Amino acid sequence: MSTIKNHVQLIGNVGQEPVITNLESGKKVARFSLATNEHYKNANGEKQTETTWHTIVTWGKSAEIIEKYAGKGKELGISGKLKSRSYEAEDGTTRYVTEIVADEILLLGIKPN
Numbered sequence: 001m002s003t004i005k006n007h008v009q010l011i012g013n014v015g016q017e018p019v020i021t022n023l024e025s026g027k028k029v030a031r032f033s034l035a036t037n038e039h040y041k042n043a044n045g046e047k048q049t050e051t052t053w054h055t056i057v058t059w060g061k062s063a064e065i066i067e068k069y070a071g072k073g074k075e076l077g078i079s080g081k082l083k084s085r086s087y088e089a090e091d092g093t094t095r096y097v098t099e100i101v102a103d104e105i106l107l108l109g110i111k112p113n
Helices: 062-067
Strands: 008-014 018-020 028-041 048-057 074-088 094-108
Touching: 018 062, 028 062, 028 074, 048 062, 048 074, 062 094
Parallel strands: 048 094
Antiparallel strands: 008 028, 008 074, 018 028, 028 048, 074 094
């Protein structure tokens, strides 16, 4: 039962080209947005789509896979955990961020041109 604590699985599309950072240690980190869509019918029976945006971070081999194969629009399946952090912005305010740290990436569909 402990394996389902803080576990996230999503299937969605990459929102913009991933940002790849090469660290001094030689390790890579990839950051990108992932859009997931929920479809439903409203009270009038009209089809509606609600899009939710998620910030994804992945390290090492998974980051290399993202760099090579996952461009804007690419459909991905990801598995990972939620991570929250805070930082001080340039204006001195504290900002809070929740990201999904992905440890598994599944390439779906075909890569757009």
